[in-house]
Amino acid sequence: MNKNIVISYNTLRKIVGLLGLAFPIILILGSVIVGDCSTVQSSISSYYHTVMRDVFVGTLCVVGFFLFAYNGYDRTDKIAGNLACFFALGVAFFPTGVELPPNPCAFVPADQNPIISKIHYLFAACLFLTFTFFCFFLFIKSEGNQTEQKKKRNIVFKICGSIMLLCIILLALYFTWGESTSMNQIKPVFYLEGIALWAFGISWLVKGEFVLKDKN
Numbered sequence: 001m002n003k004n005i006v007i008s009y010n011t012l013r014k015i016v017g018l019l020g021l022a023f024p025i026i027l028i029l030g031s032v033i034v035g036d037c038s039t040v041q042s043s044i045s046s047y048y049h050t051v052m053r054d055v056f057v058g059t060l061c062v063v064g065f066f067l068f069a070y071n072g073y074d075r076t077d078k079i080a081g082n083l084a085c086f087f088a089l090g091v092a093f094f095p096t097g098v099e100l101p102p103n104p105c106a107f108v109p110a111d112q113n114p115i116i117s118k119i120h121y122l123f124a125a126c127l128f129l130t131f132t133f134f135c136f137f138l139f140i141k142s143e144g145n146q147t148e149q150k151k152k153r154n155i156v157f158k159i160c161g162s163i164m165l166l167c168i169i170l171l172a173l174y175f176t177w178g179e180s181t182s183m184n185q186i187k188p189v190f191y192l193e194g195i196a197l198w199a200f201g202i203s204w205l206v207k208g209e210f211v212l213k214d215k216n
Contacts, residue, residue, distance in 0.1 A: 014210050035051035097116070
């Protein structure tokens with residue numbers, strides 16, 4: 001593969017990874033600085049209903065279009081990138097509903113459509129499942145013999161994929177049985193989504209060889 005193309009792809013991967021890592025932090029700090037609200041929202045998606053709405057939607061759109069531009073090594077990578085783009089845009093433009101009573105600093109819309117909220121969580125689940133697919137099946141591929149650094153990167157990919165898959169399972173269990181319990185007070189959705197985003201970000205940074213880079 002042409003060296004310039006490899007450098008371009010690695011840069012793209014690093015940008016996507018950094019955005020994934022920074023996303024939860026930017027939302028929290030922005031809410032504090034711009035909205036004068038130190039309360040952590042119940043989920044990452046709930047920041048759509050705060051002063052950070054434009055940042056929430058804009059970041060997802062940027063990540064989505066970067067994923068759309070990502071070709072990888074073969075057609076499977078391209079399809080996975082296109083699907084991830086589609087799901088990211090779905091998360092952005094089909095917002096979650098506002099929990100009642102609303103969290104501080106949340107703007108409650110005049111009319112909430114529960115169907116849109118369900119579509120939002122379907123898109124979010126599909127997005128994280130696609131990210132997990134990248135880690136387990138696409139990022140671990142290699143051409144020829146694997147270097148020692150590549151073997152280490154593959155371990156990181158599998159760990160990140162396992163973390164994202166575990167977060168998806170725990171979120172599904174929470175929405176099925178724990179949503180009406182006292183667990184709401186510790187905001188499990190926000191932290192599980194945040195952990196999954198960090199695992200996503202780390203996997204893309206490693207794929208871009210931000211760390212564990214091959215010597216040659």
